[in-house]
Amino acid sequence: MNHLSVLLKKEWLEASRSYKLLWFPVVFMFLGIIQPLSSYYLPQILELAGGLPEGVNIALPQITAEDVLASTVTNQFDQLGLLVIVIGMMSIVVSDKDNGMLTFILTRNASLGEYLLGKWIGQAAIVAGAVATGMLIAGLYTSYLYSFVPLSRIVAGLGVYYTWCLFMVTLTLLMGSLLSRSSGVAVVSLFVLIFLKVATALGSGFQIMNPAHLTNHAVHIMISGSALPHFMTTAAVTLLLIVVFLILSHFYLSRKELPAS
Amino acid sequence: MSILQVNHLQKKYGEQEIIKDIGFQIQQGEFSALLGPNGAGKTTIIKMLIGITKPSGGQILFQGERHDRKRPFIGYLPQHPTFYSWMTGKELLTFLGRLSDIDQESLEQRMHELLELVGLSKAKNKRIGTYSGGMKQRLGIAQALIHQPKLLIMDEPVSALDPLGRRDMLELLKSIKQNTTILFSTHILHDAEELSDKILILNQGELLFSGTLHQVLESHQQPIFIIQAPRVHEWAPKLVNENIVESIDPTGCFVKVRVKDIASGRIWLLDRIRSLQLPIQKFELVQESLEDIFIRMVR
Numbered sequence: 001m002n003h004l005s006v007l008l009k010k011e012w013l014e015a016s017r018s019y020k021l022l023w024f025p026v027v028f029m030f031l032g033i034i035q036p037l038s039s040y041y042l043p044q045i046l047e048l049a050g051g052l053p054e055g056v057n058i059a060l061p062q063i064t065a066e067d068v069l070a071s072t073v074t075n076q077f078d079q080l081g082l083l084v085i086v087i088g089m090m091s092i093v094v095s096d097k098d099n100g101m102l103t104f105i106l107t108r109n110a111s112l113g114e115y116l117l118g119k120w121i122g123q124a125a126i127v128a129g130a131v132a133t134g135m136l137i138a139g140l141y142t143s144y145l146y147s148f149v150p151l152s153r154i155v156a157g158l159g160v161y162y163t164w165c166l167f168m169v170t171l172t173l174l175m176g177s178l179l180s181r182s183s184g185v186a187v188v189s190l191f192v193l194i195f196l197k198v199a200t201a202l203g204s205g206f207q208i209m210n211p212a213h214l215t216n217h218a219v220h221i222m223i224s225g226s227a228l229p230h231f232m233t234t235a236a237v238t239l240l241l242i243v244v245f246l247i248l249s250h251f252y253l254s255r256k257e258l259p260a261s
Numbered sequence: 262m263s264i265l266q267v268n269h270l271q272k273k274y275g276e277q278e279i280i281k282d283i284g285f286q287i288q289q290g291e292f293s294a295l296l297g298p299n300g301a302g303k304t305t306i307i308k309m310l311i312g313i314t315k316p317s318g319g320q321i322l323f324q325g326e327r328h329d330r331k332r333p334f335i336g337y338l339p340q341h342p343t344f345y346s347w348m349t350g351k352e353l354l355t356f357l358g359r360l361s362d363i364d365q366e367s368l369e370q371r372m373h374e375l376l377e378l379v380g381l382s383k384a385k386n387k388r389i390g391t392y393s394g395g396m397k398q399r400l401g402i403a404q405a406l407i408h409q410p411k412l413l414i415m416d417e418p419v420s421a422l423d424p425l426g427r428r429d430m431l432e433l434l435k436s437i438k439q440n441t442t443i444l445f446s447t448h449i450l451h452d453a454e455e456l457s458d459k460i461l462i463l464n465q466g467e468l469l470f471s472g473t474l475h476q477v478l479e480s481h482q483q484p485i486f487i488i489q490a491p492r493v494h495e496w497a498p499k500l501v502n503e504n505i506v507e508s509i510d511p512t513g514c515f516v517k518v519r520v521k522d523i524a525s526g527r528i529w530l531l532d533r534i535r536s537l538q539l540p541i542q543k544f545e546l547v548q549e550s551l552e553d554i555f556i557r558m559v560r
């Protein structure tokens with residue numbers, strides 16, 4: 001697995017030269033801060049904006065620390081965060097195919113499997129770093145502004161949520177292998193991910209097979225300390241799909257004729 | 262010993278036959294040129310040799326054996342190399358060298374020699390994005406040679422360069438030639454003529470000729486008359502004579518005339534010049550250049 005470490009080193013260098021290593025965590029940090037802050041200061045913000053009109057009286061619900069963390073995941077990470085992950089990953093395989101670097105790598109001793117694994121691990125690590133940073137920041141702010149949420153719950157929720165992120169990364173990698181334009185990769189990946197996400201709102205039995213449902217599990221873990229029923233099924237289906245996507249990428253690329261330059 | 266042997270190589274894309282039953286050999290130490298006009302199939306052949314395109318038929322043997330993984334044998338420079346522009350030259354060589362399983366120590370040594378050879382020692386720590394076209398091409402050669410391949414294959418290494426860059430590249434190739442077996446493709450005859458021991462002439466997927474430069478000249482060279490006089494296009498058509506003249510090729514300020522028989526052709530042409538009262542500046546009998554032969558063959 002010597003080639004893999006060479007390829008990973010390259011991914012790392014590329015991510016730092018393109019500042020991905022910087023802006024990915026920064027975006028998620030921002031997303032992590034915004035939910036606790038805006039929930040906390042909402043009353044003041046409303047007042048500053050001129051207050052509520054006469055006669056209108058909405059009782060702002062009592063928000064708990066757990067609720068804030070849950071909304072960070074569902075409202076921030078799963079929306080803007082998802083977009084950022086797809087946009088940030090959309091050209092990872094496509095550009096190598098386009099400019100012939102993939103051919104260069106494969107005409108050396110590295111195998112296609114090593115190449116794909118290098119990409120996958122590299123991107124997964126970047127996303128892991130970013131999501132974890134964002135989540136910890138959110139936890140920190142929440143604990144400061146509201147009340148302390150046990151770190152173990154945050155970490156457990158984060159782990160479950162990250163599996164869903166891994167699904168996003170792998171789907172984008174698969175689309176990068178199948179398609180030849182980054183814009184196409186982004187559109188198709190976003191379409192699938194948003195579709196799955198919207199489907200979680202429909203409820204019903206399909207949920208337990210839906211990778212996007214992992215977000216709900218993660219939220220439940222953070223709020224109550226335990227996942228929703230059938231968590232194992234959802235997790236297993238997601239992991240299975242991830243493996244299938246990786247195999248499909250390999251299968252398709254190994255059959256495709258690569259441009260020579 | 263033959264390093265590379267190609268037998269009955271074929272490639273089809275759908276119904277279209279791009280490469281039609283080609284066979285040739287490359288001996289150790291030879292410098293061979295794959296010569297053909299645009300679209301002849303040079304890149305297609307090269308892609309099959311390096312193993313990124315599957316042939317539709319035939320076999321490719323390296324040192325007499327089939328190899329699924331040909332990589333260790335071959336160094337490859339593509340037609341339009343684009344490397345990661347965010348890497349430095351040295352980083353690229355390290356990256357590709359490590360993927361070829363060269364250990365760090367010998368890699369350092371090898372890199373040093375190669376950067377020296379291709380003249381990039383000074384630029385090795387600059388980003389590739391800042392390199393000129395010629396520098397990228399030279400870096401391309403360095404990466405192709407890094408694992409000391411038995412055969413260096415280059416797809417049009419000089420075609421895209423300006424005259425100075427071309428000159429540099431040709432000099433570089435000459436210096437590599439001493440200890441490497443090389444196959445390169447080109448549509449520029451002059452380059453093939455200047456560098457190669459052996460040429461393979463390809464047209465529309467067919468191998469028209471393979472052999473040494475000397476052999477091609479010996480077996481295909483014909484004498485032609487060159488007539489120079491002002492206003493070529495006015496009088497050139499008047500030299501048509503089906504019995505005597507085979508072809509007339511007006512280029513610039515002179516006309517190349519190929520005749521069926523030298524002796525009678527000369528008399529007829531001189532007669533014609535006198536009767537047309539052409540103010541000729543030159544009338545000479547020469548041997549065809551490689552370019553003339555090439556153009557005649559691929560027409």
Ligand SMILES: Nc1ncnc2c1ncn2[C@@H]1O[C@H](COP(=O)(O)OP(=O)(O)OP(=O)(O)O)[C@@H](O)[C@H]1O
Nearest residue numbers: 257274279297298299300301302303304305306448
């Ligand atoms: N993937 C492909 N699918 C279909 N046809 C192809 C494919 N690749 C090449 N061809 C066809 O094969 C023919 C030969 O192409 P090739 O690139 O080998 O030519 P070439 O000799 O390298 O030309 P050039 O000097 O322009 O580089 C062309 O007619 C081209 O259209």
Ligand SMILES: [Mg+2]
Nearest residue numbers: 303304340416
């Ligand atoms: Mg070509």
